[in-house]
Amino acid sequence: MTLRFGYGTNGLTDLRLDDALALLADLGYDGLGLTLDHMHLDPLAPDLVERTRRIGRRLDRLGLSVTVETGARYVLDARRKHGPSLLDPDPDGRSARVRLLLRAVQVAADLGAHAVHCFSGTLPPGTDAESGWKRLAEAMEPVVDAATEAGVPLAVEPEPGHLLARLADFHRLRHDLGDPPALGLTLDIGHCQCLEPEPPAACVAAAAPWLRHVQIEDMRRGVHEHLPFGTGEIDFPPVLHALAATGYQGLTVVELPRHSHAGPQLAEESLHFLRRATTAANSIPAPSADSSPPASPAPSPAPSLLTSVPGQGGPK
Template identity: 50%
Template sequence: MSLRFAYNTNGLAHHRLDDALELLADNGYDGVALTVDHHHLDPLAPDALDAAERLRDRLDELGLDVMLETGARFLLDPRDKHEPTFVTASADGRRRRAGFLERVVDLAVVLRAETVSFWAGVPKPDVHLDEAWGWLVSGVQQVAEHAAQAGVPLSFEPEPGMLVEDAAGWERLRAELSGVPPLRLALDSGHCLVAGDLLPDEAVRRYAADLGTVAVEDMRKGVHEHLVWGEGDMDVPAVLHALQDVGYDRLVTVELSRDSHRAHQLVPQTIRYLRESAA
């Protein structure tokens, strides 16, 4: 089967959103992984839902599907990267994270997005991990109930260095949620090389039935740094062939958030590389 490829807008940070979408469509991408941010469909803006309706019309014109990412660095706090999260000590901060994700779920309804992807957060040094786990379960439960009512699939991403950093942690979290559809796995294949628990293609095969979204990029073993093809240890063809073998039909996304300065080069190079690797 043919895989469907998308590029993450966190790797197009210096482009206007419409310019980024045109660039992807002109290069033959099937969709976009939209990291909602202050400059790319700001979910905190009063007119965000209206903006999402206009964006959906534009995506239809360009023939692009969409999934939503929620890893913007300074959207909620301009002074503290990624904060607040589900594992922030402040109860108000945790409520802000949950409310933000609920807002993104509402945008996903308008956009007809394939899924909303999110992660746990990094506990501060003064936070007890058992307490942080309870906060995480409670917050995810709230957002999952909201998503279930809206009919939006949620995908949880294990992230190196966060409270949940591997698939085993995702399994534990999913098991502790109640009364909601199963929490899907947002598998960043490069993170498998960092965690070292599974080879990326093995993870695809093991969790095939639970995959909500999959990202590919190059990465070195044990180092959480998203790299361009050929700079790391990732066997990209093995991952793509595994996705084909298991019949994966959602968007396969590319996240190169540190390379926005050369997106005009990487966007066309990436789609050529992925198609050749999948052939």
């Protein structure tokens, strides 16, 4: 079994980026999920191109690979978390998010990243779901075109509470856009535990043909709170076994965006945990030759069991 582990910089926001990169290399990580934000690589900085070049050289020296993530909370609007989104009622707001994603595609191309992560956003008050899906598809079209031209896959993440919340919703967007090869999936293992009808290992198998990026952390059923490993409900060896069986070659990135205060410690503990879980996964028998992956599910409403962390307005 060969899996490549990374750590998300949104869980290391108390560190300078150079220090975070050195830490992850010293610990033995294979790479990182680089969130474009003001404290690390600001996508709105006038010298973004030069900053990106410097980071690329640093990554090369340290032997770290990278995926580009676009989940910064307030990078576009200092007062609206994740706003404006691709679903914003204001066309100028949607355009601002599209421009951010286009910059992310260019940064990813310049860094040789294996994917650009993104998500839909929440459905605005007063907007019906069908209008939301139409806005999402229209906003994604130029981003898909740019990703196709740059040769960088997009990896859309089903996010609890968002319009595109589950794997079934990803398939709706994929079909709405005509199934473009550049459009893939970010699978968050914790989100599978939180919200999907199938267990996480089954979600991995179902997602395999579209898998471009993986995020991983512990979580409990029905509660969207990213937890350190061992403090939630997920049985990780079957998940890692299923992930390795797909042949996925990208990074599996630890996603603990609310734990920066303990980032260095958790980065070390997380890698130890994943290595132990990988060893346990190696003892799981391979699936039978006649087994086949599940068919793509049809879109369906998200279950009502989802809750957010009290007082946090969601965990990311």
